[in-house]
Amino acid sequence: MHNFGGMQNEIYNAGTQGILPDYPVDFATLERRAHEALGPMMTNYVAGGCGDEHTQDTNASAFHHWGMVPRMMVDCTERDLSINLFGMDLPTPLFMAPVGVNGEATQDRHGDMAAARASAMTGVPFCVSTLGNDPLEDVFKETGDTPAFFQLYTPRNSELTTSLIKRAEASGAKAIVVTLDTWLTGWRPRDLNASNFPQLRGKVMQNYFTDPVFRSLLEKPPEEDPKAAIMLFAAIFGQVLTWEDVAWFKSVTDLPIVLKGICHPEDVRKAIDHGADAIYCSNHGGRQANGGIATIDLLPDVVAAADDTPVLFDSGIRSGSDAVKALALGATAVGVGRPYTYGLAIGAAEGAAWVLRSILAEADLLMAVNGYPTLADVREAGALRTG
Numbered sequence: 001m002h003n004f005g006g007m008q009n010e011i012y013n014a015g016t017q018g019i020l021p022d023y024p025v026d027f028a029t030l031e032r033r034a035h036e037a038l039g040p041m042m043t044n045y046v047a048g049g050c051g052d053e054h055t056q057d058t059n060a061s062a063f064h065h066w067g068m069v070p071r072m073m074v075d076c077t078e079r080d081l082s083i084n085l086f087g088m089d090l091p092t093p094l095f096m097a098p099v100g101v102n103g104e105a106t107q108d109r110h111g112d113m114a115a116a117r118a119s120a121m122t123g124v125p126f127c128v129s130t131l132g133n134d135p136l137e138d139v140f141k142e143t144g145d146t147p148a149f150f151q152l153y154t155p156r157n158s159e160l161t162t163s164l165i166k167r168a169e170a171s172g173a174k175a176i177v178v179t180l181d182t183w184l185t186g187w188r189p190r191d192l193n194a195s196n197f198p199q200l201r202g203k204v205m206q207n208y209f210t211d212p213v214f215r216s217l218l219e220k221p222p223e224e225d226p227k228a229a230i231m232l233f234a235a236i237f238g239q240v241l242t243w244e245d246v247a248w249f250k251s252v253t254d255l256p257i258v259l260k261g262i263c264h265p266e267d268v269r270k271a272i273d274h275g276a277d278a279i280y281c282s283n284h285g286g287r288q289a290n291g292g293i294a295t296i297d298l299l300p301d302v303v304a305a306a307d308d309t310p311v312l313f314d315s316g317i318r319s320g321s322d323a324v325k326a327l328a329l330g331a332t333a334v335g336v337g338r339p340y341t342y343g344l345a346i347g348a349a350e351g352a353a354w355v356l357r358s359i360l361a362e363a364d365l366l367m368a369v370n371g372y373p374t375l376a377d378v379r380e381a382g383a384l385r386t387g
Helices: 004-015 027-047 054-065 111-122 136-142 158-170 189-193 212-216 226-236 245-252 265-273 295-306 320-328 338-370 375-381
Strands: 083-085 088-090 094-096 126-128 148-152 176-179 257-260 278-281 311-313 333-336
Touching (some): 027 189, 054 295, 054 320, 094 111, 094 126, 094 338, 111 126, 111 338, 126 136, 136 148, 136 158, 158 212, 158 245, 245 257, 265 278, 265 295, 278 295, 295 320, 320 333, 320 338, 320 375, 333 338, 338 375
Parallel strands (some): 094 333, 126 148, 148 176, 176 257, 257 278, 278 311, 311 333
Antiparallel strands (some): 083 088
């Protein structure tokens, strides 16, 4: 078992020698420093949401009306945060949610590689996005012995879709995470006011530009005619998916198929009936549709409908206590998105790893103080709605 909470002793002991942390451990300071490092255009894209951003903001604030009840006189000198997912024993319940502009988050514009290295440093699995500044094959190599998943934006070309899946499979992906809510982009005022859509500027396109099927559809390779390649991407991005498509995905690969964006219990049941191997409860961090309900408030009903099927969760996680609450409400694994991307912005791989370690440390210490030595104890205790 890992002593994640020991991170605070490292910090305090370093302080006795006059050494302060290079990176913050709280989200507010992390966010402020990251926005300074990213600059206005990237900040708008990473931090922005759909519409007036009410759903995005509520995703995070809704955790405040869920609370844990502490239990005393329990031996919590050791805590076990490990989980089993897709038959793998993992040391933590966290994973790095896919963020499509990770590649642009670091100063060298190789943020995907830095995120993969942070995964290797922490043992937190990385969900590699279809959108990246480096080919997925190179990114997966950097995750080392830590398992990684592949997030798929399904193109309107089945051969290209198959190629992307097979490339991920050959690179060692342990699951295919199919995003359901982004066959087109939602109304994002920050990006619209800046007239900025990174992909149309040729950013985070390397998984397309290096794909043999994609290249075969072009008269000239992307490096010779990038504009034509971008226009092809725009023309084939975003296949509308229906339940019948699950069988097609399962015919292409033996990897677990995870459906990302499921928030309604009936959709959970349909997903399982059609062969989904896991449910991913998410509203895309509030970036795709405004006016929705905070995902943490939808999680209990999703978990109940899923029965024994694993439920991955993201949207609004900002701290270790947020992660523990999601686990208490039944999530199998919890995705961290913006926080680790902010870590990339201020410190590349080391910054992202620091953020992940901070979240794990807070979660570990919360479990210790509240009398929950294992995640089974967390789930048995549950979380109570306080407002």
